[in-house]
Amino acid sequence: MNELSFTFNTLFDDFNLSVNQTIPTTGITGIFGHSGSGKSTLLRCIAGLEKRTTGEITLNGTNLYNAKSSYFVKPEKRRIGLVFQDARLFPHLTVLNNIKYGQRRYKNTSLDIDEVIKLTQLKSLIHKNVTQLSGGEKQRVAIARALLAEPELLLLDEPLSALDNTSKSTMIALLLNVQKQLNIPMLYVSHSMAELQQISDNLLVMNNGKITHFGNVHHVIHTLNSSQSITQQTSLTLPIHEHLPKYGLTSLQLALNTYIYLPLLANNNIANEHDTHIRCFIAANDISISRQEVAESSIVNHFQAEITHIQPQENNVLISLNCHEHTFYSSISLWSAERLSLNVNDLIYIQFKASAVHSLADLGKL
Amino acid sequence: MIENSDLIALFTTLKMATITTIILMVIGTPLAWYLAKMKSRYKIVIEAIVALPIVLPPTVLGFYLLIAFSPEHLPGKLWQDITGQQLAFSFSAIVIGSVFYSLPFVVQPIQKAFEQLGDDIIEAGAMLGANALDRFFTIVLPITKASFITAASLGFAHTVGEFGIVLMIGGNISGETKVLSISLFEHVEAFDYAKAHILAASLLVGSFLILALVYLLNYTSNTSHTVKNNQSVLPKDMRS
Known part of the structure; x- marks a missing residue:
């Protein structure tokens, strides 16, 4: 016991x-x-x-x-x-x-x-x-x-x-x-x-x-997102796919043939070389939403997702999304939400920069 | 140069101070611990009682002890029933009197050290499997040892220097209750200033050496990890 x-x-x-x-x-x-x-x-x-x-x-x-x-x-x-x-x-x-x-x-x-x-x-x-x-x-x-x-x-x-x-x-x-x-x-x-x-x-x-x-932990953090008592975020544990030292990036596997890019972990002295999985989070403020897929962009992470919940919070809107069976959270302004006339079940595109994906490596900067 | 009776008085004094100091350390340590940890408002009452000998004329304490030690009163009667000897005017009486008289000089430095040490580090010991006695001997005592040395030195020196109480409850029996300070008083009464000088100077130098040792220990502990005996251990009037 x-x-x-x-x-x-x-x-x-x-x-x-x-x-x-x-x-x-x-x-x-x-x-x-x-x-x-x-x-x-x-x-x-x-x-x-x-x-x-x-x-x-x-x-x-x-x-x-x-x-x-x-x-x-x-x-x-x-x-x-x-x-x-x-x-x-x-x-x-x-x-x-x-x-x-x-x-x-x-x-x-x-x-x-x-x-x-x-x-x-x-x-x-x-x-x-x-x-x-x-x-x-x-x-x-x-x-x-x-x-x-x-x-x-x-x-x-x-x-x-x-x-x-x-x-x-x-x-x-x-x-x-x-x-x-x-x-x-x-x-x-x-x-x-x-x-x-x-x-x-x-x-x-x-x-x-x-x-x-x-x-x-991920479930509780996602529950706390709606209460605004913490930094609203998407919390994930994902398998490492590959390290790309030339570009200073590491990719994590979100789904089959779908990868999230974040700043390189391999050369960082605190990353354990035997780790197969990485714990990371993306602040809801750092994830943007667009109706059309932005094909040519410097932002490396962009995925299609389905809106599962919309929660207005003062001047912002917290949007819960289902992306390859993972729950993501995006916080956008009420103005943007109205302009895009978002509704539950809508299929949209989310995007965020590699530097918006935080791991243990940059814990101290947060 | 030194009279035989003065040597006997010196021996009596050292014997009294040594036994008193040992008794004081044994009863003073738990009392200091109890006072340091006590949160009740009665703490100030006990602290005041412990500190009384600092301000009270020794003759007051001596007077009440003399009454208590007489065979007509319970403490003296009990003593006589158990030992078969009278308590007043005995060596035991001056030791008991000294214990009361020097108690604050032993309890206060140790209590202060325990208070300064606090509970944090003792809790750390408990979380590592040490029981109360183990924690005392492996954590508390090594960290506060300078205060124990101070307490023992002050208790000893103060007992050597006492006069009023010993005179009241001990009388002046050579080899039993006649101590150095009383011998000195006798020489002065007899206008034998040469002998008085010798005793007075020895008491002065001896006391100075003990105090210098205490301050030296405090000085060295200032640069080490141990709990310091800052002067605030003693009330201002005791430091002069």
């Missing part, structure tokens, strides 16, 4: 945490919410760091907390790891002794420390004092330290928020690689949808202490 289920109904100082959810403990589950939505508090409750809660937690069939029967497994006995926003390294220990701290206590043997050091790129720092490290290095130590304790579930609370943009992309690539290699399920909290779009398999959305959405 690989799942985490929790129920909390607790009044905190500024909000009421009221959640009841079961999450599969496989892959990475993203938790999205604006600040004050209760996402960090939820992680602390799962970890056992918040004691004044009413509710229940079960992880992989083992009960960790039950307020009714006053059953409480202490944080140190839960086999749950937590990577904090601010790393929280032990200042009196070296990098090596920091990362060995949890491993020693759980007496774990299945994870090889050298492998984890390699995965987290800490080899050259291992004997340094942690106070000498940069923000990104500190977080890598915190991640290595948490991994080596071999938790059944790893919680990450905005682990990249203190990092600069380039480090963010590198760290996401690193976390995705770590997850794939070590197969430790993760709950990843962030207020950045760009981060979560790249890293999550499933996405849970919180607002004001309540869970408003949960499901497949």
Whole structure:
């Protein structure tokens, strides 16, 4: 039974945490919410760091907390790891002794420390004092330290928020690689949808202490498009077709003999050469609509699509489209929508530049 | 040069200060922890009680302890029933008195260090499988060790220097309750200024050396990772 289920109904100082959810403990589950939505508090409750809660937690069939029967497994006995926003390294220990701290206590043997050091790129720092490290290095130590304790579930609370943009992309690539290699399920909290779009398999959305959405990451993002709470976008995971270094482009397969072009990934140091699929998104603002196919254009991506839904939003219109069995979203001005007199079931053409397709490579610029 | 009775007083003083410091570290650490983590409004009441010896004339504390230690009152009676000996005017009495008298000098630096350390790093330890005792010895203690050294040094030095309480509850029994400060007072009363000078100068130099050591430790810890003992540990009037 690989799942985490929790129920909390607790009044905190500024909000009421009221959640009841079961999450599969496989892959990475993203938790999205604006600040004050209760996402960090939820992680602390799962970890056992918040004691004044009413509710229940079960992880992989083992009960960790039950307020009714006053059953409480202490944080140190839960086999749950937590990577904090601010790393929280032990200042009196070296990098090596920091990362060995949890491993020693759980007496774990299945994870090889050298492998984890390699995965987290800490080899050259291992004997340094942690106070000498940069923000990104500190977080890598915190991640290595948490991994080596071999938790059944790893919680990450905005682990990249203190990092600069380039480090963010590198760290996401690193976390995705770590997850794939070590197969430790993760709950990843962030207020950045760009981060979560790249890293999550499933996405849970919180607002004001309540869970408003949960499901497949693309599906949840597309649902959020209509609420205008995020950058409206088309979120996709597509197989890589080929790299075209001469043109600085990579093509992804949208359908048989149909390709989406985006800036070249092959030479980028953060793209994993073994990746067969790429996670990407296109902002709804970047997709234009025309009635006729524009045959001769510098814009490389153009496809026929069918309008499935039209949603007016103030001066704009959000148009949902079906394009080769993928859902696309285009946001155009109300004026354009009226000029083109668009209707549901109309067949139209969408186009967007290669540079409008964002992947992990340009996460930092978003 | 130094009289035999003064050497006995020196030995009594060091013995009293050492035992007192050990007791203070054992009871002061959990008390400091409790106060640092306490969120109740009664915290200020306990803090005020702990800090009382800083402002109270030692004779006030000594007077009440003398009454409590007498066989007519419960603490003194209990002591006598258990040990068969009178508590007042005994070595045990001056140790107990010193524990009360020097308590704030031990509790306050440690409490301040615990407060400065906060819960964040301790939570990190818990999430890595360390239980409360493990976290204390592998995280809290190594990071706050400078404060423990400060607390022990101040507790020791302050106990060596006490006079009023020892006089009230210990009397002046050589080899039992006669400490250096009382010997000094005796020499002055007898107009034996030469002997008084020797004792006064030794107390002055000894206390200076202990304090210099404390400040040296604080100075070195300023450049390391440990929680610092900034001067605010002690109220202003204690620093002068």
